[in-house]
Amino acid sequence: MGNSPHDREAGVVQSVDRAIAILELLASAGEAGITEIAEHLGVHKSTASRLVATLQARELVEQHGERGRFTLGIGVLRFTGALGRQSEIVRVGTPLCEELADKLGESVHIAVLDGADVINICEARGPAAVSTQNWIGQRTPPHTSSSGKVLLAAASRAQQDEILSKELEAVAPRTITDPRRLREELERVRRDGYAVAIEEFEPGLHGVAVPVHGRGDAVIAAISASGPAYRMKRKQMREMVAELQVAARELSARLGHR
Amino acid sequence: MGNSPHDREAGVVQSVDRAIAILELLASAGEAGITEIAEHLGVHKSTASRLVATLQARELVEQHGERGRFTLGIGVLRFTGALGRQSEIVRVGTPLCEELADKLGESVHIAVLDGADVINICEARGPAAVSTQNWIGQRTPPHTSSSGKVLLAAASRAQQDEILSKELEAVAPRTITDPRRLREELERVRRDGYAVAIEEFEPGLHGVAVPVHGRGDAVIAAISASGPAYRMKRKQMREMVAELQVAARELSARLGHR
DNA sequence: GATTACTGTTGCGACATGGGCAACTCGCCG
DNA sequence: CGGCGAGTTGCCCATGTCGCAACAGTAATC
Numbered sequence: 001m002g003n004s005p006h007d008r009e010a011g012v013v014q015s016v017d018r019a020i021a022i023l024e025l026l027a028s029a030g031e032a033g034i035t036e037i038a039e040h041l042g043v044h045k046s047t048a049s050r051l052v053a054t055l056q057a058r059e060l061v062e063q064h065g066e067r068g069r070f071t072l073g074i075g076v077l078r079f080t081g082a083l084g085r086q087s088e089i090v091r092v093g094t095p096l097c098e099e100l101a102d103k104l105g106e107s108v109h110i111a112v113l114d115g116a117d118v119i120n121i122c123e124a125r126g127p128a129a130v131s132t133q134n135w136i137g138q139r140t141p142p143h144t145s146s147s148g149k150v151l152l153a154a155a156s157r158a159q160q161d162e163i164l165s166k167e168l169e170a171v172a173p174r175t176i177t178d179p180r181r182l183r184e185e186l187e188r189v190r191r192d193g194y195a196v197a198i199e200e201f202e203p204g205l206h207g208v209a210v211p212v213h214g215r216g217d218a219v220i221a222a223i224s225a226s227g228p229a230y231r232m233k234r235k236q237m238r239e240m241v242a243e244l245q246v247a248a249r250e251l252s253a254r255l256g257h258r
Numbered sequence: 259m260g261n262s263p264h265d266r267e268a269g270v271v272q273s274v275d276r277a278i279a280i281l282e283l284l285a286s287a288g289e290a291g292i293t294e295i296a297e298h299l300g301v302h303k304s305t306a307s308r309l310v311a312t313l314q315a316r317e318l319v320e321q322h323g324e325r326g327r328f329t330l331g332i333g334v335l336r337f338t339g340a341l342g343r344q345s346e347i348v349r350v351g352t353p354l355c356e357e358l359a360d361k362l363g364e365s366v367h368i369a370v371l372d373g374a375d376v377i378n379i380c381e382a383r384g385p386a387a388v389s390t391q392n393w394i395g396q397r398t399p400p401h402t403s404s405s406g407k408v409l410l411a412a413a414s415r416a417q418q419d420e421i422l423s424k425e426l427e428a429v430a431p432r433t434i435t436d437p438r439r440l441r442e443e444l445e446r447v448r449r450d451g452y453a454v455a456i457e458e459f460e461p462g463l464h465g466v467a468v469p470v471h472g473r474g475d476a477v478i479a480a481i482s483a484s485g486p487a488y489r490m491k492r493k494q495m496r497e498m499v500a501e502l503q504v505a506a507r508e509l510s511a512r513l514g515h516r
Numbered sequence: 517g518a519t520t521a522c523t524g525t526t527g528c529g530a531c532a533t534g535g536g537c538a539a540c541t542c543g544c545c546g
Numbered sequence: 547c548g549g550c551g552a553g554t555t556g557c558c559c560a561t562g563t564c565g566c567a568a569c570a571g572t573a574a575t576c
Contacts, residue, residue: 011308011311011555012308012311012312012315013273013277013308013309013312013533013534013535014532014533014534014563015271015273015274015533015534015562015563015564016273016274016277016309016312016313017312017315017316019271019274019277019278020277020312020313020316020318023336023337024316024336027336027337033523033524034523034524034525035522035523035524043564043565044564044565044566045523045524045525045565046524046525046526046564046565046566047563047564047565048524049524049525049526050269050270050271050525050526050563050564051271051274053269053270053525054270054271054274054275054278055274055278057270057275058275058278058282059395060278060337063524066524066571067523067524067525067570067571067572068523068524072337074344074372074377074379074395075395076334076337076338076395077344077345077348077379077394077395078281078282078285078392078394078395079281079285079318079330079334079337080334080335080338080348080394086332086335087335090335090338091349091352091353092353094349095349095350114332119332121332121335134336136335136336136338137317137332137333137334137335137336269526271562271563272534272562272563273533273534273535273562273563291552291553292552292553292554293551293552293553301535301536302535302536302537303536303552303553303554304535304536304537304553304554304555305534305535305536306553307553307554307555308534308535308554308555309534311554321553324542324543324553325541325542325543325552325553325554326552326553
């Protein structure tokens with residue numbers, strides 16, 4: 001996704017949109033230089049330099065050395081903790097994800113339902129993680145992931161009907177796109193207390209997820225592990241479910257729900 | 259601080275600077291409407307509306323209702339966890355700050371030294387907190403606060419010399435501005451293991467801070483409590499020091515240092 | 517040590533964009 | 547039902563943003 005006029009949404013302020021894209025690039029990549037940022041955005045490097053300088057003036061970006069590369073700056077901390085419940089889950093959940101990612105060797109995420117989408121709000125990549133993509137904040141359709149199935153299974157009937165009444169997009173060859181099959185699958189998730197996604201989001205990628213409970217039966221989040229199919233055999237996935245359930249209970253307790 | 263041409267730094271991209279100011283306003287105020295944002299920035303409300311729409315398109319801002327007020331959006335989570343050590347301290351420290359703020363009834367902060375400045379990276383306001391200002395990410399001169407004195411006392415001799423060789427700005431009538439007096443004060447802080455600021459940052463405001471240790475003797479942060487002078491008597495401050503020291507040890511342990 | 521290549525920065529002027537104005541829609545209130 | 551104030555949007559033009567060219571600095575190569 002570039003930043004050419006074709007990609008830009010109508011009615012947005014171009015230079016602001018570009019500046020946010022820079023922040024997202026730095027959040028994903030960790031660090032970058034001006035030339036790299038310019039290429040990513042599809043703009044001249046003097047343009048990138050000025051946008052970065054503006055972010056730097058407000059401490060959202062920080063340069064290492066006199067003419068060095070750039071990382072996110074400490075000013076982004078101003079935006080944390082002002083989000084309400086999600087930031088509470090993030091604060092408590094992120095160390096848990098990291099512990100578990102280390103233990104399982106795979107990536108661990110916590111996700112919530114937001115409207116008709118699933119959003120990852122915590123992410124910890126396992127030591128053997130292949131992808132470097134930053135999924136935090138990104139929306140995915142709930143029928144395509146193990147987390148999504150967990151959250152959908154626990155959603156209200158009205159919310160399920162809303163989501164299942166629309167065409168279920170096939171994001172991978174094995175995505176479940178038949179609403180009847182999906183309802184059966186959600187029934188299975190409710191019964192088993194966990195969900196799996198077998199190459200349904202991406203070929204070669206498996207995932208398992210369990211619910212994180214709030215008060216009573218309410219499900220406030222899902223915690224999941226994912227990894228390549230060749231490592232996630234049935235036995236590994238069963239073990240992961242058990243570990244995820246322990247982590248889910250701990251997260252719930254730390255949030256004051258149990 | 260407005261956003262008129264007089265306030266704007268040379269060389270920054272105006273519209274990006276304005277967009278960041280909107281994010282900072284929402285982080286501080288919690289929520290705002292377009293008219294309020296426009297007034298804060300000193301621009302027309304159509305301008306504010308378009309800037310907010312651009313932030314909204316990238317989910318950094320979220321509108322409540324069809325024409326309702328705005329808050330920070332979940333997209334700001336993309337920027338967390340990409341900061342390195344500070345974000346680790348934030349994740350672990352923020353719940354600690356909140357527990358302690360509840361317990362002490364005053365505001366609690368965690369700060370680090372960054373160059374010649376002190377930066378607050380965690381903040382929890384007590385139930386009785388008066389100020390609503392968001393201090394996270396803001397820089398203050400280290401000689402003016404209890405946290406600053408703790409961090410300065412633990413800094414290298416070179417760093418102390420650098421900071422004390424410059425004019426010590428009086429930000430309040432009681433700010434210590436004499437370098438010799440400050441050195442004596444830092445000696446006292448090292449000996450006592452805590453610092454106090456008696457209306458040195460702001461008339462009517464007291465603060466106490468203790469060091470958070472990393473490996474060995476290294477001080478990686480300071481944790482502090484602050485509140486109005488009429489509530490922070492000598493006895494209360496002694497009790498606060500004890501509580502802050504417990505919290506500092508816990509934070510240090512959770513960061514894997516002790 | 518000189519040369520080359522690449523990085524990031526900055527002055528300048530053109531023009532594409534951002535911004536203000538006016539008018540609009542919508543919800544709330546009397 | 548009308549007035550008020552919020553947020554939104556079409557339009558046009560003033561200006562802020564951008565690309566170009568040149569620069570400075572650093573590292574690698576010969």
